Amino acid sequence: MDGLLTPRESAEFIAENSRDVFIDGEGVQRVAELLLAKAAGPELRMGGWKTLHELNPREADEAAVNWVFLIDTLNFSFWSERDEHKCLVGYRGKTYSGYWSLCAAVNRALDEGIPITSASYYATVTQDRVRHIFRSDTDVSMPLIEERHRILNETGKILLEKFEGSFLNCVQKSDKSAQKLLHLVVENFPSYRDVTQFEGKIISFYKRAQILVADTWSVLEGKGDGCFKDISSITMFADYRLPQVLVYLGALKYSDELLEKLLRGEMLSYGSRQEVEIRGCSLWCVELIRDCLLELLEKKGEKTGGEINSILLDYYLWDYARDHREDMKGIPFHRTRCIYY
Numbered sequence: 001m002d003g004l005l006t007p008r009e010s011a012e013f014i015a016e017n018s019r020d021v022f023i024d025g026e027g028v029q030r031v032a033e034l035l036l037a038k039a040a041g042p043e044l045r046m047g048g049w050k051t052l053h054e055l056n057p058r059e060a061d062e063a064a065v066n067w068v069f070l071i072d073t074l075n076f077s078f079w080s081e082r083d084e085h086k087c088l089v090g091y092r093g094k095t096y097s098g099y100w101s102l103c104a105a106v107n108r109a110l111d112e113g114i115p116i117t118s119a120s121y122y123a124t125v126t127q128d129r130v131r132h133i134f135r136s137d138t139d140v141s142m143p144l145i146e147e148r149h150r151i152l153n154e155t156g157k158i159l160l161e162k163f164e165g166s167f168l169n170c171v172q173k174s175d176k177s178a179q180k181l182l183h184l185v186v187e188n189f190p191s192y193r194d195v196t197q198f199e200g201k202i203i204s205f206y207k208r209a210q211i212l213v214a215d216t217w218s219v220l221e222g223k224g225d226g227c228f229k230d231i232s233s234i235t236m237f238a239d240y241r242l243p244q245v246l247v248y249l250g251a252l253k254y255s256d257e258l259l260e261k262l263l264r265g266e267m268l269s270y271g272s273r274q275e276v277e278i279r280g281c282s283l284w285c286v287e288l289i290r291d292c293l294l295e296l297l298e299k300k301g302e303k304t305g306g307e308i309n310s311i312l313l314d315y316y317l318w319d320y321a322r323d324h325r326e327d328m329k330g331i332p333f334h335r336t337r338c339i340y341y
């Protein structure tokens with residue numbers, strides 16, 4: 001078995017060997033053109049992380065960094081068996097589902113005086129307390145609540161032992177390198193090790209570790225400890241929403257066999273060939289979209305609000321998927337139950 005491939009290397013290798021998932025060159029071009037129209041707008045710049053999302057912290061301090069770390073430690077698997085029957089969390093007059101239900105529950109706990117973002121709290125929090133903190137307004141609870149409890153205890157203990165209980169200390173050990181921070185996270189926190197095998201190679205997606213680096217960069221507004229010189233080496237985050245929106249936009253295609261399987265709602269296990277092909281081709285597809293967009297910007301001499309990278313494309317496409325949930329109803333997302341995305 002060869003050495004571990006980086007997410008970008010993994011994605012290219014998977015795309016070259018994929019049997020059931022394909023990247024459509026014309027679709028890539030069309031998505032790049034869609035994004036070109038947004039290039040100078042608020043969505044394709046890092047500031048959107050705060051201005052467009054009311055649940056994200058406004059501050060850029062240590063508490064905000066530890067909020068991001070807690071959220072991304074639990075940032076996985078929100079899909080429900082039946083979409084019309086899912087976990088919902090009401091907070092300050094609005095109702096949130098999916099990923100945002102996690103953020104709403106955390107902010108609700110903080111408002112209730114529960115120090116849920118403090119490692120000394122979640123290192124020893126009981127499962128009953130976790131069920132209470134992440135309680136749903138419907139009879140459908142947040143998926144994998146037992147795993148979330150286990151991961152909270154495990155992660156809190158490590159943060160206390162190795163980083164004096166604050167993720168900011170981990171960030172400061174990264175010498176402002178995104179790659180160094182990524183590796184500090186996957187080396188020290190087991191639940192972030194999103195690694196599997198494909199065609200005899202060990203491949204990595206590191207979805208939660210990469211989005212943690214990205215959200216840390218965003219919450220620190222790219223300044224001070226968050227001024228990562230190599231932030232553009234971070235790729236998109238291989239979750240279950242981006243593939244769905246890339247298929248919807250025509251940049252990604254599934255074989256008939258795979259599409260029928262997904263339409264039947266069949267689950268794909270983590271690390272299975274088709275699940276790896278969906279995640280790897282999606283990641284590579286966003287890399288190609290980014291290359292195409294940068295070429296278009298160059299040709300047009302367009303001004304942008306700062307460097308456009310795969311993180312900003314990912315954030316935009318993820319938000320797009322949220323805003324076009326109804327339109328995307330006919331396109332299935334793949335159902336994998338795991339702690340990695």
Ligand SMILES: Nc1nc2c(c(CN[C@H]3C=C[C@H](O)[C@@H]3O)cn2[C@@H]2O[C@H](COP(=O)(O)O)[C@@H](O)[C@H]2O)c(=O)[nH]1
Binds near residue numbers: 048099
């Ligand atoms: N690729 C990608 N995947 C992302 C995100 C986010 C949240 N980031 C936002 C927060 C601040 C920024 O402004 C981002 O907009 C969550 N997820 C994943 O989606 C899935 C949940 O989906 P649904 O069931 O529809 O809520 C689940 O796997 C979760 O891990 C992202 O940005 N990119």
